[in-house]
Amino acid sequence: MIHTHHYDALVVGAGGAGMMAAIYLSRNPDLKTACISKLYPTRSHTGAAQGGIGAALANLEEDHPEWHAFDTVKGSDYLGDQDAIETMCTEAVDVIVELEHMGLPFSRTPDGKIAQRPFGGHTHHFGEGPVRRSCYAADRTGHMILQTLYQNCIKNGVDFYDEFQVVDVMVEGGVCRGVVAWHVHTGDLHVFHAKATLFATGGFGRVWSITSNAHANTGDGPAIALRAGIPLEDMEFYQFHPTGIYRLGILITEGVRGEGGILRNDHGERFMERYAPTMKDLASRDVVARAISQEIKEGRGINGKKYVYLDATHLGADVIENKLPDIADFCRTYLGIDPVKEPMPIQPTAHYAMGGIPTDIDTQVILDAHGTVLTGMYAAGEVACVSVHGANRLGTNSLLDLVVFGRRAGLAMERFCRTAEMPGIPADPTARTEARFGALLATESGGEPAARLREEMQDVMQDNVGIFRTAAGMQHALDKVRELKARFAKVQVMDRGKRFNTDLLEAWELGNLLDLAEVTTVCALNRTESRGAHMRDDFDKRNDVEWLKHSLAHVEDGGPIRIDYKPVSITRFQPKERVY
Amino acid sequence: MSMVTLRIQRFNPEADAAPVYREYTVEVDPTDRVLDTLNAVKWYQDGTLTYRRSCAHGVCGSDAMRINGVNRLACKVLMRDVGAQVTVEPLMGFRVIKDLVVDMEPFFAQFRSVLPFFINDARPPERERLQSVEDRERFDDTTKCILCAACTTSCPSFWANEDFVGPAAIVNAHRFIFDTRDAAAAERLEILNDREGVWRCRTIFNCTEACPREIKITKAIGEVKKAILYGTARA
Numbered sequence: 001m002i003h004t005h006h007y008d009a010l011v012v013g014a015g016g017a018g019m020m021a022a023i024y025l026s027r028n029p030d031l032k033t034a035c036i037s038k039l040y041p042t043r044s045h046t047g048a049a050q051g052g053i054g055a056a057l058a059n060l061e062e063d064h065p066e067w068h069a070f071d072t073v074k075g076s077d078y079l080g081d082q083d084a085i086e087t088m089c090t091e092a093v094d095v096i097v098e099l100e101h102m103g104l105p106f107s108r109t110p111d112g113k114i115a116q117r118p119f120g121g122h123t124h125h126f127g128e129g130p131v132r133r134s135c136y137a138a139d140r141t142g143h144m145i146l147q148t149l150y151q152n153c154i155k156n157g158v159d160f161y162d163e164f165q166v167v168d169v170m171v172e173g174g175v176c177r178g179v180v181a182w183h184v185h186t187g188d189l190h191v192f193h194a195k196a197t198l199f200a201t202g203g204f205g206r207v208w209s210i211t212s213n214a215h216a217n218t219g220d221g222p223a224i225a226l227r228a229g230i231p232l233e234d235m236e237f238y239q240f241h242p243t244g245i246y247r248l249g250i251l252i253t254e255g256v257r258g259e260g261g262i263l264r265n266d267h268g269e270r271f272m273e274r275y276a277p278t279m280k281d282l283a284s285r286d287v288v289a290r291a292i293s294q295e296i297k298e299g300r301g302i303n304g305k306k307y308v309y310l311d312a313t314h315l316g317a318d319v320i321e322n323k324l325p326d327i328a329d330f331c332r333t334y335l336g337i338d339p340v341k342e343p344m345p346i347q348p349t350a351h352y353a354m355g356g357i358p359t360d361i362d363t364q365v366i367l368d369a370h371g372t373v374l375t376g377m378y379a380a381g382e383v384a385c386v387s388v389h390g391a392n393r394l395g396t397n398s399l400l401d402l403v404v405f406g407r408r409a410g411l412a413m414e415r416f417c418r419t420a421e422m423p424g425i426p427a428d429p430t431a432r433t434e435a436r437f438g439a440l441l442a443t444e445s446g447g448e449p450a451a452r453l454r455e456e457m458q459d460v461m462q463d464n465v466g467i468f469r470t471a472a473g474m475q476h477a478l479d480k481v482r483e484l485k486a487r488f489a490k491v492q493v494m495d496r497g498k499r500f501n502t503d504l505l506e507a508w509e510l511g512n513l514l515d516l517a518e519v520t521t522v523c524a525l526n527r528t529e530s531r532g533a534h535m536r537d538d539f540d541k542r543n544d545v546e547w548l549k550h551s552l553a554h555v556e557d558g559g560p561i562r563i564d565y566k567p568v569s570i571t572r573f574q575p576k577e578r579v580y
Numbered sequence: 581m582s583m584v585t586l587r588i589q590r591f592n593p594e595a596d597a598a599p600v601y602r603e604y605t606v607e608v609d610p611t612d613r614v615l616d617t618l619n620a621v622k623w624y625q626d627g628t629l630t631y632r633r634s635c636a637h638g639v640c641g642s643d644a645m646r647i648n649g650v651n652r653l654a655c656k657v658l659m660r661d662v663g664a665q666v667t668v669e670p671l672m673g674f675r676v677i678k679d680l681v682v683d684m685e686p687f688f689a690q691f692r693s694v695l696p697f698f699i700n701d702a703r704p705p706e707r708e709r710l711q712s713v714e715d716r717e718r719f720d721d722t723t724k725c726i727l728c729a730a731c732t733t734s735c736p737s738f739w740a741n742e743d744f745v746g747p748a749a750i751v752n753a754h755r756f757i758f759d760t761r762d763a764a765a766a767e768r769l770e771i772l773n774d775r776e777g778v779w780r781c782r783t784i785f786n787c788t789e790a791c792p793r794e795i796k797i798t799k800a801i802g803e804v805k806k807a808i809l810y811g812t813a814r815a
C-alpha cells in the first residue's frame with residue numbers, strides 16, 4: 001500500500017539539526033512542514049553529546065569569535081572553508097543565547113551566566129593557551145539541546161512522522177521533489193511530496209567496530225544521496241575521538257580533560273607533554289588520538305594492551321559528581337570502576353564524519369565543483385559538509401554546527417517555499433525502492449546473515465581505515481569491502497513480515513554502510529598526503545601545493561566512484577604548520 | 581564465556597493468536613549488556629525477534645523492557661547481574677506492537693498534556709536570562725529524563741487506570757514548574773491537580789526504583805503535590 005502526502009517543506013531527521021530547522025519552518029503558519037524520523041526524536045544521537053557547545057560568550061574570560069574562528073581553521077588543518085567558519089563562529093553567540101531563551105537549562109557561573117569550560121583546541125589569542133569557551137549543561141549538553149528543541153517543536157505544533165524511515169529521495173531534472181519513506185510499524189511505503197527537503201540524518205560511525213555512535217547511525221542520508229547522483233565531499237576525513245571506553249567505544253567526553261583530567265601510559269607518564277607542549281591533553285583530537293595510538297604501538301599501552309589511562313582521580317569527588325555525573329555512571333555501570341578513585345581505561349573510538357553532502361552556506365545541496373545547486377534540496381548537521389570542520393573537527397563545534405546551520409536551513413527553506421512552485425512527482429516514485437527491498441528479500445534461505453557481513457566490514461575498516469593508514473592496508477580494506485558488497489547480494493533476511501520488520505531494515509542499513517565504507521576508502525587511497533584525521537605512512541606530510549582542496553566523490557548510475565575537487569575558501573588565515 | 585538461557589515473550593499480532601515464551605541459548609561474557617545478548621539472538625539465531633534500540637549506553641531511552649520482572653534498559657544491565665536464566669518481556673500497560681516493542685503514542689500523549697515546554701512571553705534580555713546556581717540546581721534532577729517510560733509502566737496506579745498522567749509526565753512538568761525562568765507553573769499545577777493528575781500517586785516508589793537515570797521521582801511528585809497545596813512552586 002502506498003500513501004502520498006503533500007507538504008511545503010520536509011525535514012528528514014529529528015536530531016539537533018533537523019529540529020532546529022523544523023522550529024524555524026514552523027514559525028511561518030502558512031507553510032506545511034513535516035519532520036520525518038526513523039527514531040522517536042528524543043532517541044536521536046544528539047542526545048548522547050556530553051561535553052558542550054562552543055561560543056565565544058566571554059562569560060568567564062576574554063574571548064572573541066575571531067579567536068574561535070582561528071582555532072576552528074587551525075583545527076581543520078586549513079581544509080575548512082573560512083567563510084562558513086566565520087559565519088558559524090559569529091552566529092554562535094547569538095544562537096546560544098537563543099537556546100537559553102528557548103529554555104535550555106545550561107549550567108551556570110556564580111553570577112548566573114551560562115557556564116563555560118576549556119575544550120581541546122580552543123585557545124585565546126590565536127593559540128596561546130586554553131580558553132573557557134564550551135557552554136555546557138553538566139555532561140549532558142546534547143541531551144538538553146535535544147530535549148529543548150523537541151519541547152519547542154511540540155509547542156509550535158510541528159507535524160512529526162515518528163518511526164518512518166526515509167529510503168529514497170526523489171530527484172529529477174535537477175530538482176528535488178521529496179522522499180520515499182518506509183513506515184516501520186506497518187511496512188507501508190509513503191511518498192512525501194514537497195517543494196523543499198532537508199536531510200539532517202546524522203552520522204555513520206557504525207562503519208567501524210569501536211565507535212561512540214548509536215546502532216542507528218548507519219549513514220542512510222549520504223548513501224541515499226550518493227545513489228541519487230549527489231556527490232559526497234571529503235569522505236576520507238573521519239574523526240576518531242581520543243577517549244572511548246576500552247572495547248566498548250562509549251564516549252568519555254573531552255570535558256574530563258577540560259576539567260583537568262590527564263592521559264597516562266603504562267609508565268604513568270603524562271605523554272601528551274611530549275606531543276603537544278603547550279596544549280598537552282587539550283591539543284586537537286587528531287593529535288591526541290594519534291599520540292595514544294603511537295603509545296600503544298610502541299608498547300606503552302597499559303600492560304602492553306590496546307589502551308591507556310585517562311586519570312581524573314585528582315579532580316576530587318565534587319567535580320566528578322557535579323560536572324561529570326554521567327561519565328561517572330558509565331564507568332560504574334560498564335567498567336565497574338569509580339573514576340573518583342581509579343583511572344579510566346580508554347582507546348580512540350570512531351566518532352564523527354567531517355565529510356558528507358556538500359552544501360553552501362545556506363545549506364543548499366551542491367552538485368559539483370562549480371557550486372551548481374540542486375533546487376529544493378538542503379542538508380545540515382553531521383550529514384552535511386559545509387565545510388566548517390575540514391580535515392578535523394574541534395570538540396563543541398558539531399553541536400554548534402547543528403544549531404547554526406539548522407537555523408540557516410529553516411530560514412532558507414522558508415524563503416524558498418514562499419515563492420517556489422510545487423514540482424511534479426516523478427512517474428512511479430517507489431519503483432527503485434521496491435526493487436531494492438525486493439532484492440533484499442530475494443534470498444529465501446541459506447544466505448548469509450547481515451550481522452556477519454557487518455562485523456567483517458567493521459573489523460577491516462577499524463584495522464585499516466582508522467587512525468594510521470597505509471596504502472597496502474587501505475587497498476586490502478577496499479578489496480574486502482567489495483567482496484562484502486558482492487556477498488551482500490545473498491544476504492539472508494529471516495523476518496518475512498511487514499510489521500516492524502527491523503531485520504529487513506537492518507539489512508537495508510548495512511547496504512548503506514557498505515557503500516560509505518567503499519567511498520571512504522577510495523577517497524582515502526586517493527588523497528596522497530596526511531592532513532587532520534587522515535594520516536598515512538607513505539605520505540606523512542601535509543601537501544598544500546597539491547592537496548589544499550576538497551574532494552567530491554560521485555557515483556553515476558551505479559558506475560565506479562569518480563573523484564573531482566572543489567577549492568577551499570581561504571579568507572583571513574593563511575595555512576601554517578600546526579603546532580599545539 | 582558462559583551459556584545463558586533467555587526466555588523471551590514473543591508476540592506478533594499479525595501472525596499469533598496470543599503471546600508465547602520462546603527460549604534461546606546464547607554464549608555471553610559477564611560484562612555483555614542484555615542488549616548485546618538480544619542482538620546475538622536477533623543477528624545469528626532468529627531475525628524475527630523485535631525490539632527497539634539505538635545508543636546502547638543508557639541515554640536515548642529506546643530499550644526499556646522487563647528483565648526478570650523489573651523495568652530496565654537492556655543496554656544498562658550487564659549479564660553478570662541477571663543470572664543464567666533471564667526472562668525478558670515488554671513493558672506493561674501499553675499495547676504490544678510486536679515482541680518487545682510497545683505502542684508509545686499514549687505515553688507521549690501524556691507527556692504533551694502537561695505543557696512540557698518553556699513558557700515565558702516577557703521580552704527576553706539581549707543576552708541570556710540570569711539564573712543562580714542554586715535556582716538551576718532546584719530542577720536539575722528532573723532534567724535528566726530520557727522518556728523511556730520505565731517509571732510510568734512500573735506504576736500500579738497507572739496499571740489500574742491508564743488515564744493517570746503517570747510519573748514521567750509529572751517529572752517533565754516538575755522540570756518547568758521549578759525553573760525560575762518559566763512563567764506557567766500555575767497552569768501546569770492546575771493540570772496536575774486534575775482527577776488524573778498527581779493525586780493518583782500513592783507513593784509506592786516503583787517509579788523511583790525503575791528510573792535508569794536515578795531521578796528521585798517520588799520526591800519530585802511530592803514537591804509538585806506540595807506546590808499545589810500551597811498554591812505556588814516558589815515557596
Ligand SMILES: Cc1cc2nc3c(=O)[nH]c(=O)nc-3n(C[C@H](O)[C@H](O)[C@H](O)COP(=O)(O)OP(=O)(O)OC[C@H]3O[C@@H](n4cnc5c(N)ncnc54)[C@H](O)[C@@H]3O)c2cc1C
Pocket residue numbers: 012013014015016017018036037038039040041044045046047048049050051052053054141142164165166167200201202203212213214220221251253351352380381382383395396397398399400402
Ligand atoms: C557520544 C557522543 C558525544 C558527543 N559530544 C559532543 C559534544 O560534546 N559537543 C559537540 O559539539 N558534538 C558532540 N558530538 C557530536 C554531535 O553530537 C553529533 O555530531 C550531532 O549530534 C549529530 O546531530 P545531527 O542532528 O546531525 O544527527 P542526529 O542527532 O544523529 O540525528 C539524526 C536524525 O536522523 C534520523 N534519521 C537517520 N536516518 C534516517 C532515515 N533513513 N529516515 C528518517 N530519519 C532518519 C534519526 O532518527 C535522527 O532523528 C558527540 C557525538 C557523540 C556520538
Ligand code: FES
Pocket residue numbers: 632633634635636637638639640641642643644653654655656
Ligand atoms: S539503547 Fe539507548 S537507552 Fe538503551
